[in-house]
Amino acid sequence: MSSVRRIPAPTLERLAAYLTCLREMQEEGVAKVSSEALGKRAGNNAAQVRKDLSHLGQFGKPGVGYEVGPLRDRIVRALGLSGGHKVLLVGAGSLGRALARYQGFRREGFEICALFDNDPQKVGHKVGGLEVFPVEEIATRNRELRAAIGIIAAPGPAAQAIAGALVEAGVTCILNFAPVRLRVAKHVAVRAVDLSRELAVLSHWLSRRGRE
Amino acid sequence: MSSVRRIPAPTLERLAAYLTCLREMQEEGVAKVSSEALGKRAGNNAAQVRKDLSHLGQFGKPGVGYEVGPLRDRIVRALGLSGGHKVLLVGAGSLGRALARYQGFRREGFEICALFDNDPQKVGHKVGGLEVFPVEEIATRNRELRAAIGIIAAPGPAAQAIAGALVEAGVTCILNFAPVRLRVAKHVAVRAVDLSRELAVLSHWLSRRGRE
DNA sequence: TCCTGTGAAGCTTTTCACAGCA
DNA sequence: TGCTGTGAAAAGCTTCACAGGA
Numbered sequence: 001m002s003s004v005r006r007i008p009a010p011t012l013e014r015l016a017a018y019l020t021c022l023r024e025m026q027e028e029g030v031a032k033v034s035s036e037a038l039g040k041r042a043g044n045n046a047a048q049v050r051k052d053l054s055h056l057g058q059f060g061k062p063g064v065g066y067e068v069g070p071l072r073d074r075i076v077r078a079l080g081l082s083g084g085h086k087v088l089l090v091g092a093g094s095l096g097r098a099l100a101r102y103q104g105f106r107r108e109g110f111e112i113c114a115l116f117d118n119d120p121q122k123v124g125h126k127v128g129g130l131e132v133f134p135v136e137e138i139a140t141r142n143r144e145l146r147a148a149i150g151i152i153a154a155p156g157p158a159a160q161a162i163a164g165a166l167v168e169a170g171v172t173c174i175l176n177f178a179p180v181r182l183r184v185a186k187h188v189a190v191r192a193v194d195l196s197r198e199l200a201v202l203s204h205w206l207s208r209r210g211r212e
Numbered sequence: 213m214s215s216v217r218r219i220p221a222p223t224l225e226r227l228a229a230y231l232t233c234l235r236e237m238q239e240e241g242v243a244k245v246s247s248e249a250l251g252k253r254a255g256n257n258a259a260q261v262r263k264d265l266s267h268l269g270q271f272g273k274p275g276v277g278y279e280v281g282p283l284r285d286r287i288v289r290a291l292g293l294s295g296g297h298k299v300l301l302v303g304a305g306s307l308g309r310a311l312a313r314y315q316g317f318r319r320e321g322f323e324i325c326a327l328f329d330n331d332p333q334k335v336g337h338k339v340g341g342l343e344v345f346p347v348e349e350i351a352t353r354n355r356e357l358r359a360a361i362g363i364i365a366a367p368g369p370a371a372q373a374i375a376g377a378l379v380e381a382g383v384t385c386i387l388n389f390a391p392v393r394l395r396v397a398k399h400v401a402v403r404a405v406d407l408s409r410e411l412a413v414l415s416h417w418l419s420r421r422g423r424e
Numbered sequence: 425t426c427c428t429g430t431g432a433a434g435c436t437t438t439t440c441a442c443a444g445c446a
Numbered sequence: 447t448g449c450t451g452t453g454a455a456a457a458g459c460t461t462c463a464c465a466g467g468a
Contacts, residue, residue, distance in 0.1 A: 006420070009413055010437065016412035020391060034449065043393040046449090047439055054451060062450045063446045079412045080419025094310035101306045104391060108408050109415075148418055172421060173414045179232060179316065181255040189417045191410050196320050198403050200228035200291045201221055202385045203321075205401045206360055207292025208218070209384060222459070246427065258427090259461055266429060274428045275468045 007078065011052045015075050017042045018049070022072040034065035084109045086145055088171065090162050091153035092117035092125075092132045095177060099153055100128040113145050118158060135165060142169040151175045152182075163190075219290065223264045227287050229254045230261070234284040246277035296321045298357055300383065302374050303365035304329035304337075304344045307389060311365055312340040325357050330370060347377060354381040363387045364394075375402075 007015075021041040025033060035053070036046040044052075053059060053066070056078050060066045076082050089100060089112045099105075100115055115130045117123060122132050133141060150166035152159050152174060159178035166174060167188055176182055176192045184190060219227075233253040237245060247265070248258040256264075265271060265278070268290050272278045288294050301312060301324050311317075312327055327342045329335060334344050345353060362378035364371050364386060371390035378386060379400055388394055388404045396402060 007416065008437075012413045012416050013409045016406070016409045017393065019412070020408065036449085041393070045439075047441090048437095050450065051438080051452080058451070060450045061446070062444075063448045065449070078416065080415040081412070085415060085418065094313045098306035098310040102407070104407055105411070108411055110411055149414060173418050175410055175414060181229065181253075183255075187421075189414065191414055193405055193407075193410060194225075194228070195314070195316055195405075196232065197225045197228045198387055198405060199317070199320055199322055200231070200293070201224045202361060202387060202401065202403055203292045203297060204219065204224050204290065206297065206385050209399075220459075248427085257461075259463090260459095262428065263430085263460075270429070272428050273468065274466075275426045277427070 005055075007055050011055060012079065014042065014044060014048070014052050015079060017044075018052070019072065019075050019079070022068055022075070025068050026072065031068055032065045033068055033071075035060070037065070081109045084111060085149055086111050086113045086147035087149045087151060088112075088114050088116065088138065088142060088145070088147045088166065088169070089151045089153065090116045090135065090138070090166065091151075091155075091158075091177075092119070092122045092127055093153065093155075096153035097127050099151060100130060110149070112151075113147055114141055118154070135162060138165045139169040142171070147171065149173045149175070151177070153177045156180045217267075219267050223267060224291065226254065226256060226260070226264050227291060229256075230264070231284065231287050231291070234280055234287070237280050238284065243280055244277045245280055245283075247272070250278070293321045296323060297361050298323055298325045298359035300324075300326050300328065300350065300354060300357070300359045300362045300378065300381070301365065302328045302347065302350070302362060302378065303367075303370075303389075304331070304334045304339055305365065305367070308365035309339050311363060312342060322361070324363075325359055326353055330366070347374060350377045351381040354383070359383065361385045361387070363389070365389045368392045 018038060021038060035049040039046045039049040056074050059071060059074060087110050089096060092115055100112055105112060115127055115132050116135045116138055117132050118135050123134050125132050148171055150171040152162050154162055156178045159180050160182060163174060163182045163184055167184055172188050174190045176190055179194050179196050182190050230250060233250060247261040251258045251261040268286050271283060271286060299322050301308060304327055312324055317324060327339055327344050328347045328350055329344050330347050335346050337344050360383055362383040364374050366374055368390045371392050372394060375386060375394045375396055379396055384400050386402045388402055391406050391408050394402050
């Protein structure tokens, strides 16, 4: 398949992992990589790597492998990371502040361009160079900023209302750290990071350890 | 299937979500719930809910539904959450501090019992009532604590060495926030929370918006 | 009648296996 | 020979549909 159609989410997640590996390789001065070598680094098997990369068109040279630089560029394009994205971050609690300071966003091409919180105590303060604005101002502030991505780093009970405000402001992709299922219009895409989910899986595995 | 065998990870994740819903319902004084009602709350369809719960044995009453309290207890048991778990947290940067302060851990039965960091500037300081110890002390300190779960909230380059130290100290389950694939012995279970993965998926969706 | 538990169907994702090219 | 790209097979997960119990 030559042009990029819908790529399944598991594949997208692995492409992001390959990107990290390819960046490392570039820093190490590696110029070519086989599906097997890339798979080993990323923790997947070679066939999986080839199938994933086949979504991006034909790239590899039989008998040789893939060229690190061009492959990386191709994945960046497929993931839509080349232009950079503005992001609204809602919640200036400890998680929100950690995210505001996280350097990885910028490296991946994401720019947190505004920070919001409901708590009047936090409004007006600065976090990582950004002033905290009240949540009610999301829509008006985004009229200029035109960010399409929002991150919710607020407590569960506030999350649904925040999601509504973000969508109202024109956001169409939400990354949700609150432990609740958001109900949003179906043109809005939501990804959730839920600690209690991760912990539940670990805990189950732990309690099974040794049996099987 | 009456006794609990291996439960697939997607099911475990949903069970954690049901648990949150059931807790809410208990607070609201709801005593009984049908698979459809629970599904609606958790964002899954009724058949999925019944299939998931069938891993825990037979519980529901046809024509009535499930009793909220007993069902919740049963899920807690299946997830191995009843006894509580001690957790070692490594990394006292902004993410580590946010996790150390996160109240959700305790509510789910996880207790962060020690905090470690490589940075001498951070060692000795207190975060959320916990003193920060140097990473080299993980093994000795865990000789008494006997925690089996470790959380890595350190930068990528440090993560692999930390994972080694945790495993050395007897940890068998790791929750990794660093954007690297950890290589560990196969008796060790790893779950990864990777922001670049989440962002990559959102970004791809964003760049596809409107076509299809 | 209402709702569970579950075999079977349907769909998605992963793995296999090999033709074909450098 | 070494490695890609890809149909086909296998595995895994979700949804359907209905028998049967309260």
